Amino acid sequence: VEREFLVPPGTTLLNALRDQLGLTATKRGCEQGTCGTCTCLLDGEAVMSCLVPVETVQGAAVKTLEGVAGPDGSLDPVQQAFLDGFATQCGFCTAGMIMAAEALLARNPDPSREDVIRAISGNVCRCTGYESIVAAILDAAARR
Amino acid sequence: MKIDTSYFAGERDGGHTVVGTTVPRLDALGHVTGRTQFFEDTPTTGLLHLKMHRSERHHATSSTSDTSGRASGPGVVKVLTHADVPNNWYTILKLINVGYDDEPVLAEDSVLYRASRSSPSSRPASAPPRGRRRGQGHLRGPAGRLRRRGGARPRRAVSSRTARTTSSTRATTAGGSASATSSRASPRPTTSSSGATSRADRARADGDDRLHRRAPARRRLKIHSDTQACFFTLDNTALILEAPFGKLQVVGGTVGGGFGGKVDVIVEPIACIAAMATNRPVKYVYDRARRCRSPPRARPSGSTSRTA
Numbered sequence: 115v116e117r118e119f120l121v122p123p124g125t126t127l128l129n130a131l132r133d134q135l136g137l138t139a140t141k142r143g144c145e146q147g148t149c150g151t152c153t154c155l156l157d158g159e160a161v162m163s164c165l166v167p168v169e170t171v172q173g174a175a176v177k178t179l180e181g182v183a184g185p186d187g188s189l190d191p192v193q194q195a196f197l198d199g200f201a202t203q204c205g206f207c208t209a210g211m212i213m214a215a216e217a218l219l220a221r222n223p224d225p226s227r228e229d230v231i232r233a234i235s236g237n238v239c240r241c242t243g244y245e246s247i248v249a250a251i252l253d254a255a256a257r258r
Numbered sequence: 259m260k261i262d263t264s265y266f267a268g269e270r271d272g273g274h275t276v277v278g279t280t281v282p283r284l285d286a287l288g289h290v291t292g293r294t295q296f297f298e299d300t301p302t303t304g305l306l307h308l309k310m311h312r313s314e315r316h317h318a319t320s321s322t323s324d325t326s327g328r329a330s331g332p333g334v335v336k337v338l339t340h341a342d343v344p345n346n347w348y349t350i351l352k353l354i355n356v357g358y359d360d361e362p363v364l365a366e367d368s369v370l371y372r373a374s375r376s377s378p379s380s381r382p383a384s385a386p387p388r389g390r391r392r393g394q395g396h397l398r399g400p401a402g403r404l405r406r407r408g409g410a411r412p413r414r415a416v417s418s419r420t421a422r423t424t425s426s427t428r429a430t431t432a433g434g435s436a437s438a439t440s441s442r443a444s445p446r447p448t449t450s451s452s453g454a455t456s457r458a459d460r461a462r463a464d465g466d467d468r469l470h471r472r473a474p475a476r477r478r479l480k481i482h483s484d485t486q487a488c489f490f491t492l493d494n495t496a497l498i499l500e501a502p503f504g505k506l507q508v509v510g511g512t513v514g515g516g517f518g519g520k521v522d523v524i525v526e527p528i529a530c531i532a533a534m535a536t537n538r539p540v541k542y543v544y545d546r547a548r549r550c551r552s553p554p555r556a557r558p559s560g561s562t563s564r565t566a
């Protein structure tokens with residue numbers, strides 16, 4: 115879906131998504147690029163949207179967690195693996211984790227455990243620990 | 259593993275099948291699809307943004323308070339100072355039973371960044387003692403008991419030991435004034451507050467003590483917060499607002515670990531006061547510079563980068 119909107123200078127992609135477009139699945143955490151909960155895909159690459167000035171993404175494809183599930187609401191394998199593997203607790207980091215996993219699996223359908231750890235190294239989870247998340251991403255890769 | 263089901267056998271209806279099975283979390287579907295509503299995801303209309311103005315000088319003594327220019331600024335709906343805070347005491351030390359209330363929520367007579375060791379002398383001799391409300395007793399329930407037991411006391415000198423151990427807390431809680439604006443534009447600086455008269459005296463002189471009387475007596479305030487301690491936040495807010503606990507509702511608690519707010523405990527009370535003053539929903543926001551200096555949901559961290 116193409117969207118056109120006006121924002122004040124200096125608005126970040128994160129704030130544009132949440133405040134201008136109402137796409138609140140992308141979470142506002144630290145807003146300084148350390149927690150990763152605002153991760154979304156920019157032309158297929160995982161970026162921390164709190165660090166991206168929105169004026170630099172004109173014409174680019176932005177994918178957030180809202181766009182991961184199928185049009186009929188069916189869950190993506192990554193989402194299903196997170197669900198089945200109990201890879202969520204409070205859920206605040208989940209959007210960023212799933213988007214980082216989506217980027218990883220798009221470029222590397224068969225990642226190693228080390229690849230997964232590297233892919234989510236910019237994402238912080240304060241609840242579960244990372245084991246269930248790593249396991250869920252590996253599980254998603256196997257399902258795809 | 260064999261499960262002994264002989265206990266309370268007469269009370270079992272045969273429908274208890276959880277043990278030994280995998281039960282999906284009820285909230286997990288919302289988490290993986292992004293539909294879970296966290297504290298900041300609740301849609302509101304007429305939302306105002308509140309920004310705190312911090313003094314640029316540590317330990318400064320405030321001599322005047324002039325917010326007139328600020329109040330007429332573009333987009334500014336209301337300017338709050340210490341005079342708007344019903345019980346201008348930072349109550350956290352009393353709540354956790356480790357000390358006296360020895361600093362204000364919003365600065366009155368001096369700026370308590372880091373630590374102040376000369377607080378008593380900085381107050382005018384004619385100023386009434388800060389503990390004038392002790393024993394007033396119009397609060398009911400735990401709030402009243404807390405007040406009577408802990409008691410608001412005249413400000414006292416802070417020991418050097420206390421000063422060291424509480425330095426980071428002071429740096430984040432001693433404020434000056436706050437502005438509620440209808441945009442996210444950064445407000446122009448306001449001067450800090452005055453200690454020439456007491457908060458109550460100033461409120462009466464201004465004819466503006468309606469905050470205290472009007473709300474939240476008639477309404478219930480709903481607070482959406484990322485706090486990890488909803489009841490603590492409720493207690494703290496109720497004490498500062500001088501409001502019965504039943505008039506407040508804290509919605510939150512779903513954000514875990516370090517994502518939950520732990521440090522800046524004046525956020526909720528000040529946002530409540532702004533909401534009461536403007537009769538609008540208010541969101542406390544940090545500008546980017548402040549987020550980077552003292553991020554509310556991140557801890558100090560270092561990073562190493564390499565350029566190709």
